[in-house]
Amino acid sequence: MKKLQAPRGTLDVLPPNGRRRLEIVAIADDVLSRAGYQPLETPVFEDTEVFARGVGESTDIVQKEMFTFEDKAGRSLTLRPEATAGICRAYIEHGMHKLPQPVKVWSHGPFFRHEAPQAGRFRQFTQVDAEAIGSDDPSLDAELILLLDEIFERAGTGPRRLRLSSLGTPRTRADYIEELNGYLRAREGELSEEVRSRLDQNPLRAFDADHAGTQSVMKDAPLLLDRLAPDDADHFAEVRGLLDAAGLEYEIDPTLVRGLDYYTRTVFEFESERLGAQAALGGGGRYDALIEELGGQPTPGVGFAAGIERMLLAAGEADAHRGIDVFVAGAGHDAFLLVGQLRGKGMRAQMEQAGRSLKGQLKQADRLGARWTVILGDGIEVKDMESGDQRPAASLDEVLGMVGA
Numbered sequence: 446m447k448k449l450q451a452p453r454g455t456l457d458v459l460p461p462n463g464r465r466r467l468e469i470v471a472i473a474d475d476v477l478s479r480a481g482y483q484p485l486e487t488p489v490f491e492d493t494e495v496f497a498r499g500v501g502e503s504t505d506i507v508q509k510e511m512f513t514f515e516d517k518a519g520r521s522l523t524l525r526p527e528a529t530a531g532i533c534r535a536y537i538e539h540g541m542h543k544l545p546q547p548v549k550v551w552s553h554g555p556f557f558r559h560e561a562p563q564a565g566r567f568r569q570f571t572q573v574d575a576e577a578i579g580s581d582d583p584s585l586d587a588e589l590i591l592l593l594d595e596i597f598e599r600a601g602t603g604p605r606r607l608r609l610s611s612l613g614t615p616r617t618r619a620d621y622i623e624e625l626n627g628y629l630r631a632r633e634g635e636l637s638e639e640v641r642s643r644l645d646q647n648p649l650r651a652f653d654a655d656h657a658g659t660q661s662v663m664k665d666a667p668l669l670l671d672r673l674a675p676d677d678a679d680h681f682a683e684v685r686g687l688l689d690a691a692g693l694e695y696e697i698d699p700t701l702v703r704g705l706d707y708y709t710r711t712v713f714e715f716e717s718e719r720l721g722a723q724a725a726l727g728g729g730g731r732y733d734a735l736i737e738e739l740g741g742q743p744t745p746g747v748g749f750a751a752g753i754e755r756m757l758l759a760a761g762e763a764d765a766h767r768g769i770d771v772f773v774a775g776a777g778h779d780a781f782l783l784v785g786q787l788r789g790k791g792m793r794a795q796m797e798q799a800g801r802s803l804k805g806q807l808k809q810a811d812r813l814g815a816r817w818t819v820i821l822g823d824g825i826e827v828k829d830m831e832s833g834d835q836r837p838a839a840s841l842d843e844v845l846g847m848v849g850a
């Protein structure tokens with residue numbers, strides 16, 4: 446028979462990692478809800494056009510990485526590769542522009558990209574995502590960056606580098622791309638084959654090239670940051686001013702390229718040295734033209750997403766287990782009812798459920814890190830697992846008192 450395995454690039458989350466993922470989600474909920482971000486969920490699949498228009502036709506995500514399929518009615522659907530486009534689709538569909546602005550929402554769940562799997566890169570992965578839609582106030586950009594930094598801090602991801610830039614408006618960007626293209630064409634002979642072949646699609650990629658010739662051409666290349674319109678430059682200065690005031694360190698990186706087309710103005714990315722080649726913990730930016738692109742009224746927005754698997758990789762191994770309060774040795778109705786009572790009082794309680802001998806059960810209590818073991822036999826004995834003391838109890842009620850329930 447064929448050996449069944451999880452599909453390539455997917456992950457089974459086994460204990461104790463399942464708990465750690467819940468902890469990250471709880472941290473995100475705590476940090477984000479205090480800042481007014483409310484939970485929102487969108488479907489795991491959408492009309493393919495949401496991403497084609499939202500993320501952008503020219504991106505790797507749309508061109509190569511989407512899990513796209515047809516439903517029985519022949520509609521093209523796609524497993525979501527990211528959250529922002531779907532959330533903006535929902536904002537438009539539910540007339541959320543009528544709510545007090547900005548609409549602040551956050552979400553977490555699985556995302557899908559058909560990438561070559563490697564350490565920290567999966568075909569199904571999990572993101573925490575936050576968006577503030579309906580205002581272009583620079584305090585939102587700065588707020589989201591600070592909230593993301595706080596999530597990383599509390600998740601224990603360790604030191605990280607924040608890269609920050611601004612892309613201006615689509616118009617500025619188009620003019621700049623034309624200028625950059627002209628510059629690159631003039632020195633085409635010095636560029637790598639790969640960069641040359643993609644000049645018309647995405648000349649910005651040249652900034653990322655490993656090729657020495659290309660790198661030396663890029664040293665003198667014009668930078669988008671130097672071409673920002675005054676409004677956009679002011680907006681960026683305000684974002685930076687707020688981050689400075691909050692004492693968060695960052696590097697201005699005018700070559701910061703994000704893999705999604707919808708960005709305008711602020712873009713940012715956090716990286717960790719603890720991760721290998723896939724160093725990005727999370728990132729995001731402003732997308733002031735996206736909602737209009739998806740068919741809504743012109744509406745600004747800004748947001749971030751962070752990979753839960755990457756946060757856990759950077760944070761390192763978890764404590765294997767927390768231990769339990771009470772292990773009840775000896776099967777039967779009394780054991781069953783006692784663990785129920787203990788759980789009802791908020792205690793972590795387990796009983797024997799695999800037919801072990803008494804000796805095996807005491808070993809199991811040890812493995813589980815039980816604080817107390819209750820032995821139900823001819824009588825009732827309560828063992829303090831820290832001191833090793835063992836004392837008889839007259840009734841199950843007395844047991845509850847002895848273990849502090």
Ligand code: HAM
Pocket residue numbers: 526527528529558560565566567568569570571572574575576704705725726727728729730731732747748749750751752753754755
């Ligand atoms: P992104 O940079 O494509 O942004 O993804 C955000 C984070 O998701 C990455 O930094 C990484 O931690 C994680 N991630 C992405 N792809 C993978 C993968 N194949 N395997 C494991 N982790 C991965 C976005 O998705 C934007 N929607 C962020 C945003 C929200 N911008 C505005 N609002």
